Amino acid sequence: MGPLGTRYARNLTPDRETGIGAQTDAQLARALRTGVMHDTYLRSLEPIRNPVPRGEWALFGKLLFTYALPRLTPRPVDGPPAVPAGDSPTIERGAYLAKHVALCLRCHAAVNPRGFDPGGPPGGGGLPGPSHGEDRDMEFVAPNLSSHTTGYTGRVSEDEFVQRLRAGRIHASSLMPWESFAATSEVDLRSIYRYLKTLPPVDNDVGPTYRKRG
Ligand code: HEC
Known part of the structure; x- marks a missing residue:
């Protein structure tokens, strides 16, 4: 990653030492759902034997916590609800796919460099980025997918x-995983289209999506 450093995508095969073989299903599920890895800092500390007594609230503490302060209850991890495929297209299924599974809205929106979250209007088009292929002198920009006349x-x-989604890749080095989308069912593609149509129309003509850098 240039001046940022070097990163390696991990070994995902079940080798116990160099892969994920020593992790439990629960640890993997937690890593995928919450981003918390199995080697959390607390588990890496030296174990220290030290029985700590349970505390007790005085009357004032009990009153305060019962009547004056908001209840502190655990909240479930707030992931997107899965919307199963049905027999006919729905906007809900399209939203689930475009936002959380196929990640259309991740690429097709301007990215906020702090946190890498999509910062621009959803589906309104990405920012230009250099090609990672042989064609280093070229750049890509993910087009506006909204229903504005400047949008797809x-x-x-x-x-x-x-x-178009079925026809697949045109530019060899495009980051869009066209091959992965080729097997998407027609109902799902129609769901995605219908969802994209519900996004606020964004006036943003990104120009040619594949072009000379700069
Ligand atoms: C990893 C980033 C990425 C993801 C994920 C992604 N796209 Fe793209 N998309 C791009 C880029 C970059 C281009 C421009 C280059 C190209 O056409 O391949 C593009 C181009 C397109 C085009 C224009 C094709 C044309 O003929 O001009 C459409 C339509 C499109 N994407 C729809 C989608 C939809 C729908 C999804 C989700 C199912 C999606 N994209 C997911 C990056 C992405």
């Missing part, structure tokens, strides 16, 4: 959208 779903019909 504003210009093409639902049928044309399905055909």
Whole structure:
């Protein structure tokens, strides 16, 4: 990653020493759902034997916690609810896919460099980024997918959208995982289109999506 350093994608095979073989299903599930890895800092500390007594509230403490302060209750991890596939397209299924599974809205929105969260309007188009292929002199920009006339779903019909996603990759070095989307069911593609149509229209013509850098 240039001046930022060097990162390696981990070994995901079940080798016990160099892969994920020594992790339990629960640890893997937690890592995927919450981003908390199995080697959390607290587990890495030296064990110290020290029985600590349970505390007790005085009357004033009890009154305060019972009547004056908001209840402190654990909140479940607030992940997106999965929306199962149905027989016909729905906006809810499209939202689930576009936001959380196929990540259309991750790439097709301007990224906030602090935290790498999408900072721009959802689906309103990304920022240009250099190609990671042989064509280093070129850059890509993920186009606006909103229903504005400058956006993809504003210009093409639902049928044309399905055909385009099915037709697949045009630019060899594009980051968009066209191959992964090729097997998406027609109902799911139509759901995604219908969801994209519900996004606030964004006036943003990104220009050619593949072009000379700068
Ligand atoms: C990893 C980033 C990434 C993801 C994820 C992604 N895209 Fe893209 N998308 C791009 C880039 C970059 C381009 C421009 C280059 C190209 O056309 O391949 C693009 C282009 C497109 C185009 C324009 C094609 C054309 O002919 O001009 C459409 C439509 C599109 N994406 C829809 C989607 C949809 C729908 C999803 C989710 C199912 C999605 N994208 C997910 C990065 C992404």
